[in-house]
Amino acid sequence: MSASRRSPVIVEHLRKQQMWDALAKGKRLDGREFDDQRPLEIELDVIKKANGSARVKLGHSEVIAGIKVSTGEPFEGLENKGALIVSAEVLPIASPHAEPGPPDEEVIELARVVDRGVRESEMIDLEKLVLVPGKVVYTVFVDCSIVNTDGNLFDATSYAVVAALLSAKLPVLKMEGEKVVDTSETRDMPITTIPISITAARIGDHVLIDQGPEEEACMDARITITTNEEGFCAVQKGFTGSFTVEQLKKAAQSARVKGEEVRARLKELTAK
Amino acid sequence: MHDVKRRYVIPGDKIADGNFRPLMNVIKSGNALVATRIGIAETGRDGVKVIPLSGVYIPRVNDLVIGKIVDHSSLSWEVDINSCFSAHLPAQDVFGRDFSPARDDMSKHFAVGDMITARIMAFDRTRDPMLTVQDRDLGKVPRGELLKISATRVPRLIGKRGSMIQTIEQATQTRVLIGQNGIVVVTGRDPEGIKLSVRAIQMVEDEAHTANLTQRIKVLLNVPDTPQEITRAPIGNGDAKSGEIDSNMGEVEEELEVEGEK
């Protein structure tokens, strides 16, 4: 069951007024333009024990994604594809409002939206992750530990997952009879494309990308749009308010332009 | 006149041996005086204390605080005072004794998200802090730039008899309202002045542990370093409040600031 609730962050009226005054002049409280993202830091291979990993800081939102590869049965209906599972946990260290325990609906939505971007763009050629068709396939777990929350976890988490996948080394496994054997060789993930999400928030009549924590607490609605080199692959509208069609088309356009910038950075980073 | 010895300490550090009186953030362990916090240890004739550099604000009766209305019941407002406990402001404090939850609209007076200056009327560690706004200059904060600093830095920001904050206010043409709980509101006509004032306050927070801070703040603010007569002229709203805090915390601050001043 899903129930409406109040944001745990209450923005002071003073700040809200300043935010609205700034937005009316086309500015944001931290000095950004509507289409500016906060500083983005990406660090690869931070967890050597994982098959791939990345730490992303977007503003002060910080996410560590780690990949663990094993083998298992394929998903039903996807017998000739490897299995990919994205999960996330907002660690209780991440904010005074986060509590230990199983992920709540917001975190499950977060993980599923990130998962959808990777899955629907067909970033990983899952057909190359099959050992015995219909029986044994690679299982790729992508787990995200959110270390600090500072607004727009969708994009921070998404970039961490994509960066971890891009840098991952897949263990080369072989079947010896019924048994799976690790050859102790590795190869790159079969990557076909780089999906990038861009999230925008609507506050009043203004639509701005990469909302900070105060903007997030003041926003009416949110839209996460994932694109790859060719076009759109996944969208999620979130939060209690709504968008006009015009606003959505504009957000979609920024998602492609901004997405291209982030993609170029990731490409450069992982090419090394 | 007496000598004061200072040094940086972390919890568990022995500050001195012998017959000293343990003052704040110091415990006696056998014959040793031991720090319980990170900060600056001071050994003087009257005892040993540690001026802490970290920690959340613990309410004290009569403290002036700046808080945020976060909720209200039919009888009181809940106020976030950046502390280990939320505070309560009874509706009767605002509406008087004949307050009636049916007749009086509490949210018209203070709504969720409003900032208020208030005084801690009661807090004895068996119940949550109780606030009052019944005094001159208390109540809603209508405008200003909000800042949050560590409550441990508040005495440093005020300075010896208000010297630090007065230097900042005069050089930037701003008014700085300081809550003992580390919430600070800067107001002024000139946005550039506000920006500079905010920068100076942040510098005080970052460098609170260092000597000669007043000098460096003066450099930042481009103030000529001439010894000035410190008189606390009324400069509107902010003054009465920071002035009062000043008298509360002066003793802690005084000794730290001495080296910068002399």
Next chain:
Amino acid sequence: MTQTRNLIDENGKRTDGRTADELREVKITVGTVRNADGSAFIEFGKNKIVAAVYGPREVHPKHMAQPDRCVLRCRYHMSPFSTDTRKNPAPSRREVEISKVMREALEPALMLEDYPRAAIDVYVEVLQSDGGSRCAGIAAASVALADAGINMRDLVSACAAGKVDEQIVLDINDTEDKEGGADMPVAYMPRLEQVTLLQLDGKLSQEQFNECLDKAISGCKIVYEIQKQALMQKYFGNETELKEEVAVQ
């Protein structure tokens, strides 16, 4: 535990090249979690652990509050990617136990009576695990508590010692933990000279027990210096000494 191969070579070097008395590389950074009241990141060998403290703060649910002291809550948790094979994110029995012994290792150092009715939450997240993660976690948590400005009688330091090839060695690594003869994690308050955590798995003789405990405590003292340095660096930067000036009043 039964040992199947030699873990100490003819030159007295261990599987990772250390001597018997050598600690792995330890690095602590204070204040790495921006939202927390106090935090520390520790790299202890291959362990990468972040500890964060929230509090003192209000207790939810309220009935958990105690009238005369603060409630200390502690969670030790491993990220799914931190181990050799993926760990289920749900807390295991091992994590529940470590959370408890960790809380009990920290509690003697804390002046909980100073914060009645409040709670202090200590969260330790293992991002990459190696042998000795509970000791590394306690060391990081203790630094995070000091960073949060909680009143403390002393810091809590921690280190393990153990038996490998019938020899007592300092600071057991992952391989030695899995294949060695015994593992003894110890937490220790260096000023008060008190042990706040002691566990052992494996067999030791009376003599070995004494030697192992002494060795672990010598390790705690080294870790303590690193904890102290990390805190000094965060709060006082490179100015480790405040000029001993004479103030005239």
